[in-house]
Amino acid sequence: MAAPQPTEAAKLTSVPKAATQAAPLSRGSTGETGDYIFRYAMLLCGVAVLGTLVLIVYELVLRSGPSWHAFGLKFFAARDWDPVNEQFGAMPFIYGTLVSSILALIIAVPLSIGVAVFTTEMCPKVLRGPLSFFVELLAAIPSVVYGLWAIFVLVPILSNYVEPFLSKTLGWTGLFTGPPYGISMLAAGIILAIMIVPIISSITREVLSVVPQHQREAALALGATRWEMIRIGVLRNARAGIVGGIILGLGRALGETMAVTMVIGNRPEIAKSLFAPGYTMASVLANEFSEATGDVYLSALIEIGLALFLVTIVVNGLARLLVWTVTRGQPASTHA
Amino acid sequence: MPDSTTRQAGTSVPPISLRRRITDHAMTGVAVLTVILVLAPLFAIFAYLVYRGVGSLNWAFLTQTPKPVGEAGGGMANAIIGSVLILALASIIGVPVGIGAGIYLAEYGRNRFGDAIRFTADVLNGVPSIVIGIVAYALVVLTQRHFSALAGGVALAIMMIPTITRTTEEMLLLVPTPLREAAYGLGIPRWRTTLSITLRTATSGVITGIMLAFARVAGETAPLLFTAFGNQFWNLKVNQPTAALPLQIFSYAISPYDEWHRQAWAGALVLIVLIVSAVAAVRLAVRRGTFGAA
Secondary structure, three states, X not given: OOOOHHHHHXXXXXXXXXXXXXXXXXXXXXXXXXXXXXXXXXXXXXXXXXXXXXXXXXXXXXXOHHHHHHHHHHHHOOOOEXXXXXXXXXXXXXXXXXXXXXXXXXXXXXXXXXXXXXXXXXXXXXXXXXXXHHHHHHHHOOHHHHHHHHHHHHHHHHHHHHHHHHHHHHHHHOOOOOOOOOOOHHHHHHHHHHHHHHHHHHHHHHHHHOOOHHHHHHHHHOOOOHHHHHHHHHHHHHHHHHHHHHHXXXXXXXXXXXXXXXXXXXXXXXXXXXXXXXXXXXXXHHHHHHHOOOHHHHHHHHHHXXXXXXXXXXXXXXHHHHHHHHHHHOOHHHOO | OHHHHHHHHHHOOOOOOHHHHHHHHHHHHHHHHHHHHHHHHHHHHHHHHHHHHHHHOOHHHHHOOEOOOOOOOEOOHHHHHHHHHHHHHHHHHHHHHHHHHHHHHHHHOOOHHHHHHHHHHHHHHHOOHHHHHHHHHHHHHHHHOOOOHHHHHHHHHHHHHHHHHHHXXXXXXXXXXXXXXXHHHOOOOHHHHHHHHHHHHOHHHHHHHHXXXXXXXXXXXXXXXXXXXOOOOOOOOOOOOEOOHHHHHHHHHOOOXXXXXXXXXXXXXXXXXXXXXXXXXXXXXXXXXXXXXX
């Protein structure tokens, strides 16, 4: 829809000029000054967007300076977090962020793809709208409400039923051992999974819908069953875009703060068991930032924020690129 | 003769094997199962919100400030008003800048510089909200020397701008070019055309974008933790620490007191109702208003 616009817009710029030439009498009211002011006012708003990002980078880099000077690169490898003795290492938080996000992906990816496939390929047309609406509704629930629900509903279920069951059946792996308190890395992973399902599934749906219809028809004409058609004709063509959606979900999971903070247990330790409490980069900021005393403590926290910022930018950039190549690479009108 | 051979060839297609048919049905079953697994938490959350929330919701909750620990009663009136104050500040800062940037991109931004702004807006959209909180802290709290509603408003405004910018641009580009040309033909200056014709035609779309951004930040907690900070008392001053509904829900939820847990549920219910009704009200006003052109 936006495709013809650039040339049109280019043509447009000359129109008001032509108008002023044709009617020089009304020059005073055609508003050349007005246009000038307006254009630069709008430009200023655009520059503000750019400026905000620059400002974010500037503030984060500037204020993480003391910590950077004190610890250098070792900061990201050190495991101790000891505000009293001013020894700071970000490893437990990086570990917690990675593990909880990966856990979330492991749970959310099959679910999201299943939902997307069901909505675009399997369900009756009347259900399509309501189904997408409900899944999008999950994205509208505030993070803190997820956390509240997780504390009072999810965590008791985990500690009473799920964790005892897992430790009995899969305890030998070492991933599901220890006391089943409920408040754990596992709880964080599950609540994150629920939160990123709408992102991954809506991107997947979008990508599936631009797979050309003739790919489906070709597979069916070769005698494929519906599932074979979906696997060969649809999913294989949409791979890159789906991966983009997954990475976008990862970006959200990495930066998610409140719900995780409320259920992960907030202990800066690295434990193999998923039943053990952990701590993430975002939640250490949420918990300790406003109480941080001393320059080094505060700047160590800001350095964690800077690391989180850089990682999410790389992850989101990658995801956008992947989604973009799929949805822009093909004509979008082939599938209704 | 040739007719019958083709027909025979047609019927001689081997029947789909049992294994393939079972796989087909099994995968349909799996897909249905995923839908159930995804929607179950959604309904569970809403059911719990209503069940726990309605029971704890009363007049005192909506009109009183929090009582000290151990005393029953009290409410979140100050947090509700605080949230309104912070969101109003965020909108005052974020909406004009977002719309302005969107206008720039749609009307003047067909160049490298426009692409840079577009890319920046997308990047900003992905920045974790807690990081935005740090920046607002550094910018406003450190210069003012105390936590304030303004700092919270700035943090939320930064989060609103990219969404508003991108949707405004998209909506303005949908306005047909002949409409602009007609205005130019009448000798109307470009700035006036953009504001009174293009933007006006796209009003309902632009407002939808604003509501999207609003709904997204209304429930945000992380960027308010060390900007607005929270407050147990009434505050309507822009430069003082201010309570906010999401903050209050958070601190009550992680507290050990049953009374506070009940209030957290009531707060969550009020928060969701506020968000939904704000969005619905604006949608309704737009639809009923005079800008029905789009």
